[in-house]
Amino acid sequence: MIFKQIFRIITWPYRRAGRIFRVGAKETHSAASVSVKSGAGAMAKQIPDNLLEAEYREEPPTGIEAALFKQLPRPRLTEQNASDLTLDQASAYAQDAKSFYRFNFPLFARGDFFYEEVEEDYLNESLGSEEKSIDRRFLDVTTMFRLVLNTNTRRMLLYWTPALFAMSFGTAFLMDQLGFSVALLDQFSVQGGIYIVASVIGLALAFLMYSWPYKVVQQRNLMNLDNYTTSKFARINHNFQVAKRRALNVERDKRMGQRNELKDEAGAWTLSYHWFAMRLMLCELVIRNKFYQVRRNTTLYWVGGALVTIGLFASSLWVIWRGGATMALIGTFATAGVTYILLTAIIMRRASAMMFGVLAANEWSRFNLIELDTTIRDHVGEDKLQIVTFRDRNRFE
Secondary structure, three states: OHHHHHHHHHOHHHHHHHHHHHHHHHHHOOOOOOOOOOHHHHHHHHOOOOOOOOOEOOOOOOHHHHHHOOOOOEOOOOOOOHHHOOHHHHHHHHHHHHHHHOOOOOOOOOOOOOHHHHHHHHHHHHHOOOOOOOOHHHHHHHHHHHHHHHHHHHHHHHHHHHHHHHHHHHHHHHHHHOOOOOEEOOOEEOOOOHHHHHHHHHHHHHHHHHHHHHHHHHHHHHHHHHHHHHHHHHHHHHHHHHHHHHHHOHHHHOOHHHHHHHHHHHHHHHHHHHHHHHHHHHHHHHHHHHHHHHHHHHHHHHHHHHHHHHHHHHHHHHHHHHOOOOHHHHHHHHHHHHHHHHHHHHHHOOHHHHHHOOOOHHHOOOHHHOOHHHHHHHHHHHHHHHHHHHHHHHHHO
8 A cells, every 4th residue: 555655656747647638638539439537447437346246156265265365256158159149140240340340449549657558448449348248248357357366466465465574573573572582593592583583484474375365366266267268269269160151151042032131141241250350359458458457566566565564674673773772683683574575575476477377378269270361361262263163154155
């Protein structure tokens, strides 16, 4: 919290200038369909509180894990099943594709301090952030998971790491004032050795909290999100394959008297498989945007937690020095405090790698794997070949 306030104070001139610029941009480009508000903030406010209320919970969070960190259930998949894809639905997808291809995104982006919020607005508009959009739930789910992942990391790195330092070293200070001492290395007594014990206990508690409730809850959240993303991307890929196949074979059950129907149906299926491919790419960009923010914020929380701990350490050192402590006691306290700060910083630095190591992105149906370019080439090439074949056949006859 302290670091957040300091960061807001430092960046206030930039954020203020950004607001002024946004107001001017809104007045100048009133036709633009991009919200003036921050993309992250706007989406967060629009997410319904009961979005995941009725979701499947394999392991309901209980005990310490639920008390310290928040766990989300595995989201339900609402993407249309490929086997149920009809011509009417393909026509609806084609209309969504038109709104995307005709979307006039602003060339002169807002002057926000963080560009990923500008990109987030563009992605929300492209996929359709209104209630009827099929991807609205995907946008809400990914935003909710981003917020929860950031909240848990903020609690661990920015709150609990300095708090454990304050509790362990504060207890040691009180015990030292009461005359307690700790013997180290058999009969060798170190003045203020209780601070070394406090450092060891604090490190053990920090490592335990990081390895058990925090790491377990974060990995569960990411596994649930990974499962949801894998299923959604696979469903979009299946729909793409079905729409592509029907676009390629639409003329086989049509006759000359059904020219208008053939034209409309072929156009709907063709535009649909184009849109499925583009949706897959845009959803990948949404995932990249969310996890960039998670990685960025994790780094900020790590730095902020280290700075807050350093501040507590410096304040404690000053109090001990002002209290007339000997140089031996000050040296012992400094050694114990620096050891705690360095080792906890090393442990917490692995938070990003730990989280992203859970995701199995190599198992997702990716845009670069569906071969849209090959599909377009084969589709157009086959149609042109059929035209030339029938033209020459009729000419010879």
